[in-house]
Amino acid sequence: AADLVVQLSTSLKTKPDVVDFGTVFTDHMLTVEWNANDGWQTPLIRPFGDLSLHPACSALHYAVELFEGLKVYRGDDKRLRLFRPLLNMERMSKSAERACLPAFDQSELLGCIKRLIEIDQDWVPHLGPACLYIRPTLIGTEPSLGVKKPNRALLYVIMCQAGSYFNTExxxxxxxxxxxxxxxxxxxxxxxxxxxxxxxxxxxxxxxxxxxxxxxxxxxxxxxxxxxxxxxxxxxxxxxxxxxxxxxxxxxxxxxxxxxxxxxxxxxxxxxxxxxxxxxxxxxxxxxxxxxxxxxxxxxxxxxxxxxxxxxxxxxxxxxxxxxxxxxxxxxxxxxxxxxxxxxxxxxxxxx
Incomplete structure (x- = not known):
C-alpha cells in the first residue's frame, strides 16, 4: 500500500441520487498485476475504465477467477466505516488458493482499498441506508488455452453505489x-x-x-x-x-x-x-x-x-x-x- 501510484481522473462523473445495484461506478479503480517470475507489481489507482485482456485469457475460458463483496458506510458522525473487512480478505485468500491464483498480503490489499475509498469518498451516500459497494476481483490472465495454473494474474477493485438489493419480502x-x-x-x-x-x-x-x-x-x-x-x-x-x-x-x-x-x-x-x-x-x-x-x-x-x-x-x-x-x-x-x-x-x- 505504501508503494501505491495514484493517477487521478481529470473528468469526474455526476453522482446520481438513485441507482440500481451495481450499475453506476465511482471515478477510480485499483489494479495490481502479478506474474510468476516477478510477483506482485506496483499497485495503481487510476481512472475507472476498461481492462485489456488477451483473447485466450484463462479467466474467460476456464473461469479462473474469484471476487469479494463488502461495503463502506457513512456514519451519523460522517466518518466512513468498513464492516468486518478482514473476514472478506480471509475468504478471498481461501478462494484464491482454491482457484490456484496467487496469494496476497491481506492487510496490504486492505490498505490499498482504504486509499481508493479515500479518493472516491464523495461517492459514499450522505443520507439513508444506502452505501458504497466494493468489489475486489482476482482473475487469471494467462494468455494460453492450456488448462493449467496461471502464470499471470490481475487483481482489481471497483466500487459502485448500492441501495436496496431487494425491495420486498x-x-x-x-x-x-x-x-x-x-x-x-x-x-x-x-x-x-x-x-x-x-x-x-x-x-x-x-x-x-x-x-x-x-x-x-x-x-x-x-x-x-x-x-x-x-x-x-x-x-x-x-x-x-x-x-x-x-x-x-x-x-x-x-x-x-x-x-x-x-x-x-x-x-x-x-x-x-x-x-x-x-x-x-x-x-x-x-x-x-x-x-x-x-x-x-x-x-x-x-x-x-x-x-x-x-x-x-x-x-x-x-x-x-x-x-x-x-x-x-x-x-x-x-x-x-x-x-x-x-x-x-x-x-x-x-x-x-
Whole structure:
C-alpha cells in the first residue's frame, strides 16, 4: 500500500441520487498485476475504465477467477466505516488458493482499498441506508488455452453505489433438480462460476412467480442457500426449544460475513439456541404444519437481512409467517445497521 501510484481522473462523473445495484461506478479503480517470475507489481489507482485482456485469457475460458463483496458506510458522525473487512480478505485468500491464483498480503490489499475509498469518498451516500459497494476481483490472465495454473494474474477493485438489493419480502422456488453446489466442489468460495450457472434455474423460478431459487441438496432435500443468500430458520425445534438455525459450513455453503455476524450476535444475546445444523424441506414443512416456524430469512452483504414470505415446493405454495417489527430479522437488521453506521460502538468496524 505504501508503494501505491495514484493517477487521478481529470473528468469526474455526476453522482446520481438513485441507482440500481451495481450499475453506476465511482471515478477510480485499483489494479495490481502479478506474474510468476516477478510477483506482485506496483499497485495503481487510476481512472475507472476498461481492462485489456488477451483473447485466450484463462479467466474467460476456464473461469479462473474469484471476487469479494463488502461495503463502506457513512456514519451519523460522517466518518466512513468498513464492516468486518478482514473476514472478506480471509475468504478471498481461501478462494484464491482454491482457484490456484496467487496469494496476497491481506492487510496490504486492505490498505490499498482504504486509499481508493479515500479518493472516491464523495461517492459514499450522505443520507439513508444506502452505501458504497466494493468489489475486489482476482482473475487469471494467462494468455494460453492450456488448462493449467496461471502464470499471470490481475487483481482489481471497483466500487459502485448500492441501495436496496431487494425491495420486498422474498418468494423462493425450491426444486431439487438443480444443484448450486456439492461437497468437494467450490460452493464455499466466491467464484463467478457459482453464480453464472444459477441463472437458468432463476429464470424457471420466475415462471412460477418467484424471485429467487431455494437451493436444495441430496435425497433428503437439504436446504442450503436462497439465491445468493445464506438461510436462517427461527423456530421451535423438534424438542420444543426456541432455536435459530442455519446450514453448516460443509463445503456447499458460502461462509457469509453477515451470516457469521448474525450467529455472533445471537450467541452473545444467549436468549435461545443458536445452531449450525442440517435443515431439510421435510423439517420445514413439519414446522409449518405444527405452527412451530417463527420466521425464515436470508442474509448477505448485498441483500443484508431479507425476510422470506413464501416458497413454491412440490407444486404447493407454502406461506411462511409474516414479518413484523418485533421479528428476529428486524431486530438483527437494526443492530447490524447501528454498528455499520457507528451508532453502536463495535470492534467489527474499520475506520477509513
Amino acid at each position: 422474498l418468494s423462493l422456488w425450491a426444486d431439487p433438480k438443480y444443484t448450486r453446489a456439492w461437497k468437494g466442489g467450490t460452493g464455499d468460495c466466491k467464484m463467478g462460476g457459482n453464480y453464472g450457472g444459477t441463472l437458468f434455474a432463476q429464470l424457471e423460478a420466475g415462471s412460477y412467480g418467484c424471485q429467487q431459487v431455494l437451493w436444495l441438496y441430496g435425497e433428503d432435500h437439504q436446504i442450503t442457500e436462497g439465491g445468493t443468500m445464506n438461510i436462517f430458520l427461527h423456530w421451535i425445534n423438534e424438542d420444543g426449544d426456541e432455536e435459530l438455525a442455519t446450514p453448516p459450513l460443509d463445503g456447499t455453503i458460502l461462509p457469509g460475513v453477515t451470516r457469521q455476524s448474525i450467529l455472533d450476535l445471537a450467541r452473545k444475546w444467549d436468549e435461545f439456541k443458536v445452531l449450525e445444523r442440517y435443515l431439510t424441506m421435510g423439517q420445514l414443512c413439519s414446522a409449518l404444519k405444527q405452527q412451530r416456524l417463527k420466521e425464515m430469512f436470508g442474509s448477505g452483504t448485498a441483500c443484508r437481512v431479507c425476510h422470506i414470505g413464501s416458497i413454491v415446493y412440490e407444486e404447493k405454495n407454502l406461506q411462511l409467517p409474516n414479518q413484523d417489527k418485533h421479528s428476529l430479522s428486524s431486530r438483527i437488521a437494526t443492530e447490524l445497521t447501528d454498528i455499520q453506521h457507528g451508532r453502536s460502538p463495535s470492534d467489527w468496524t474499520y475506520l477509513v
